[in-house]
Amino acid sequence: MNVVVCAKQIPDPAAPPALDPERHTLVRDGKLILDDSDAYGVEMGLQLAGDDGEVTLVSMAPNGEVSGLRTALAMGAAKAILVSDEALRGTDALGTAKVLAKAIERVNPDLVIAATESTDGYTGTTPVQLAELLGLPSVTFAKKVTVEGGKVRVERQTEAGYDEVECPLPCVVTVTAGVVEPRYPSFKGIMAAKSKPVEQLSVADLGLSPDEVGFGGARQEIVSVAPAEERGAGEIVTDEGDAHERIIQFLEQLKLI
Amino acid sequence: MAIDTIWVLAEQQDGAPVPTALELLTQARAMAGTVKAVTWGGGAEGLAGTLGEYGAQVVYDLGDLGGKLPGPLVAAALAERVRSGDQPDAIFVPTTYDGRDIAGRLSARLDVPVLTNVVGLVEENGELHSEHAVFGGTQIVTARFTGARPGIFVIRAKSFPAESAGGGPASVETLTVPEVGAVSAASVQQRHVEERSGPKLDEADVVVSGGRGLGAAEHYALVEELARLLHGAAGASRAIVDAGWVPYSHQVGQTGKTVKPTLYIACGISGATQHLVGMKGAKHIIAINKDPEAPIFSVADLGIVGDVHKVLPKLIEALKARS
Ligand SMILES: Cc1cc2nc3c(=O)[nH]c(=O)nc-3n(C[C@H](O)[C@H](O)[C@H](O)COP(=O)(O)OP(=O)(O)OC[C@H]3O[C@@H](n4cnc5c(N)ncnc54)[C@H](O)[C@@H]3O)c2cc1C
Ligand SMILES: Cc1cc2nc3c(=O)[nH]c(=O)nc-3n(C[C@H](O)[C@H](O)[C@H](O)COP(=O)(O)OP(=O)(O)OC[C@H]3O[C@@H](n4cnc5c(N)ncnc54)[C@H](O)[C@@H]3O)c2cc1C
Incomplete structure (x- = not known):
């Protein structure tokens, strides 16, 4: 089975994030890494593709960034499509979905996997927008995925527990963290990844018009950014064996006991 | 317009x-x-x-x-x-x-x-x-x-x-x-509802949540016991949901539930931004964490720098003695 995995490349979440002072978008100048959320998708894709299929990565990222893609290729993905174009700066979730859809159409996969939401933007709608644009059904919030007889079976998280959902292929599935344990790339994998093909495309290559993407295509803007009301830090007590007594007092003050 | x-x-x-x-x-x-x-x-x-x-x-x-x-x-x-x-x-x-x-x-x-x-x-x-x-x-x-x-x-x-x-x-x-x-074409074949007792997590007046600092799945019982004694609900960080210690329906945070109780007690939770967005709206927050630098303390009204395995059992005993 051929699987496309959406692989977002993001600034290292450990580094403090920053917004562009003018347009208020996230600053993405430095090196980007594979979003952890998508590492689960890559692993799931590799397991489902099996020996007779392969995983193709699709990514939209600035400045021809490939570091995150190399990580996923080292895990075992066969190849990647990277869409990178100055015209994409400021693209919103719907615009991103349009770009990913055009790239995915070139592969014509049996299954598309994305994460339920990314770590940096966490809009959480891109994969479903993508499914609608591709004319595919989708199952979101998967905590378990199996494929059998041309159908995908998903345990989908719900408020109360989970649903067993069935869906014919081709379709889009979004996975949660914990769906599978991502493998660490082996040394052999890392070496092999260096020579795996990464096709780089521009907005024009995809047949999209520049006004469908970027700041213009977004049709939404950030008006202002302001510090949130701070929640002042309170009293700190180091436990010397009696901290529970201070908690009891606190509960009494709140009349909870 | x-x-x-x-x-x-x-x-x-x-x-x-x-x-x-x-x-x-x-x-x-x-x-x-x-x-x-x-x-x-x-x-x-x-x-x-x-x-x-x-x-x-x-x-x-x-x-x-x-x-x-x-x-x-x-x-x-x-x-x-x-x-x-x-x-x-x-x-x-x-x-x-x-x-x-x-x-x-x-x-x-x-x-x-x-x-x-x-x-x-x-x-x-x-x-x-x-x-x-x-x-x-x-x-x-x-x-x-x-x-x-x-x-x-x-x-x-x-x-x-x-x-x-x-x-x-x-x-x-x-x-x-x-x-x-x-x-x-996607259709639900079967629904699975997890059993729950006590108030609902997102409606409870008191929420007691546990995180990776509990050390092992079986220690989550301390969190449940404390929640029960305070007539509250038991919540969790994503770390212990992903680890399979508790069902997803307990998760508090960006991808879990948003809670706004009168009191939130965080036990062995570091206070990652994705957890904070789900509970920062609580009226009062108590945090128990052995690391004085844990970010959870920046939002806590009462921060206890200590070991959950020492503080929680004593707290539970003291509450039991009163009831
Ligand atoms: C704090 C913040 C808030 C934002 N709020 C909004 C908003 O409300 N509405 C809006 O339209 N835009 C919003 N944006 C912009 C939005 O994040 C980006 O436009 C965007 O490209 C969609 O990314 P996402 O990470 O939010 O998508 P999500 O929908 O969270 O992404 C889910 C999954 O889709 C796949 N995916 C997403 N982007 C890519 C990519 N570039 N390459 C490969 N796979 C990908 C990945 O598998 C990812 O995990 C926001 C950005 C920030 C930083
Ligand atoms: C897209 C995305 C969405 C996410 N959504 C959520 C979400 O909805 N909810 C959520 O919670 N997280 C979410 N996360 C994960 C989040 O980033 C953190 O990884 C997670 O909250 C950490 O859980 P934790 O605090 O239990 O574990 P850790 O960060 O490992 O913290 C454990 C803490 O326990 C303390 N500790 C250890 N031993 C003891 C002891 N004996 N006594 C007292 N303290 C002790 C340690 O000092 C430490 O501070 C999300 C992440 C991403 C990328």
């Missing part, structure tokens, strides 16, 4: 509208003269009383969807309605699993953008501006749509209080769900 009409997606659970739908109706009626609710899954007549009470004049009912996932069907029905000329200025969608699916599909169908993770809404010159908490809630970003209406806003739970307006039942209008073909 004024805001005249707002639609609110009123997903149901156990035969009642989800609490966020009532919060959004309350907010919608403060901003627009005409408020319509959208329901699916059957039983609309039974929901019309509550929806009317909170501000809906009309309920658009899509009926039973026959076990199909609602995303593509609800989006298609609403898109058709909008195209036929019945245009709201905004559509409010609760941040739920199905809500996000519907919003995404509807956005692509109508070719209008979405604003998600909304935690506040204000009106400026006849326009809606949405507020988003970013960077762990330290910054508030305000955004607006610049293109054609309707604007689709996906709004987080507990962003607004739910207040009854005391109105009568809404009138129910049936909308037909168009045939959409392959996109709606």
Whole structure:
């Protein structure tokens, strides 16, 4: 089975994030890494593709960034499509979905996997927008995925527990963290990844018009950014064996006991 | 341009509208003269009383969807309605699993953008501006749509209080769900409901949550015991949900539940930004963590630097002795 995995490349979440002072978008100048959320998708894709299929990565990222893609290729993905174009700066979730859809159409996969939401933007709608644009059904919030007889079976998280959902292929599935344990790339994998093909495309290559993407295509803007009301830090007590007594007092003050 | 009409997606659970739908109706009626609710899954007549009470004049009912996932069907029905000329200025969608699916599909169908993770809404010159908490809630970003209406806003739970307006039942209008073909092929085969006792996590007055600092799955019993003694609910960080210690329905945070209890007690939780956004709205916060540098202390009213395995058993004993 051929699987496309959406692989977002993001600034290292450990580094403090920053917004562009003018347009208020996230600053993405430095090196980007594979979003952890998508590492689960890559692993799931590799397991489902099996020996007779392969995983193709699709990514939209600035400045021809490939570091995150190399990580996923080292895990075992066969190849990647990277869409990178100055015209994409400021693209919103719907615009991103349009770009990913055009790239995915070139592969014509049996299954598309994305994460339920990314770590940096966490809009959480891109994969479903993508499914609608591709004319595919989708199952979101998967905590378990199996494929059998041309159908995908998903345990989908719900408020109360989970649903067993069935869906014919081709379709889009979004996975949660914990769906599978991502493998660490082996040394052999890392070496092999260096020579795996990464096709780089521009907005024009995809047949999209520049006004469908970027700041213009977004049709939404950030008006202002302001510090949130701070929640002042309170009293700190180091436990010397009696901290529970201070908690009891606190509960009494709140009349909870 | 004024805001005249707002639609609110009123997903149901156990035969009642989800609490966020009532919060959004309350907010919608403060901003627009005409408020319509959208329901699916059957039983609309039974929901019309509550929806009317909170501000809906009309309920658009899509009926039973026959076990199909609602995303593509609800989006298609609403898109058709909008195209036929019945245009709201905004559509409010609760941040739920199905809500996000519907919003995404509807956005692509109508070719209008979405604003998600909304935690506040204000009106400026006849326009809606949405507020988003970013960077762990330290910054508030305000955004607006610049293109054609309707604007689709996906709004987080507990962003607004739910207040009854005391109105009568809404009138129910049936909308037909168009045939959409392959996109709606996903269907639910079976539902699994996890057992739960005590108050619901997102409604409880006291929430006691545990994190990786508990060390092992069996120690979660301390958290449950403390929650029980305080008549509260037991929550969790994602770390221990992913590790399989507790079911997902316990998760508090960005991808879990948003809670706003009178008291939140965080036990062995570091206070990652994605956890904080789900519980920072609590009136009071107690944190127990052995690392004095843990970020959770920056939001705690009472921070205990200590070992959960020492503090919790003593606290539980002391509470038991009082009852
Ligand atoms: C704090 C913040 C808030 C934002 N709010 C909004 C908003 O309300 N509405 C809006 O339209 N835009 C919003 N944006 C912009 C939005 O993040 C980007 O436009 C965007 O490209 C969509 O990315 P996402 O990470 O939010 O998508 P998500 O929907 O969270 O992504 C889910 C999954 O889709 C796949 N995916 C997403 N982007 C890519 C990519 N570039 N390459 C490969 N796979 C990908 C990945 O599998 C990813 O995990 C926001 C950005 C920030 C930083
Ligand atoms: C897209 C995305 C969405 C996410 N959504 C969520 C979400 O909804 N909810 C959520 O919670 N997380 C979420 N996360 C994960 C989040 O980033 C953190 O990884 C997670 O919250 C950490 O859980 P923790 O605090 O239990 O574990 P850790 O960060 O490992 O912290 C454990 C803490 O326990 C303390 N400790 C250890 N031993 C003891 C002891 N004996 N006594 C007292 N203290 C002790 C340690 O000092 C430490 O501070 C999300 C992440 C991403 C990328």
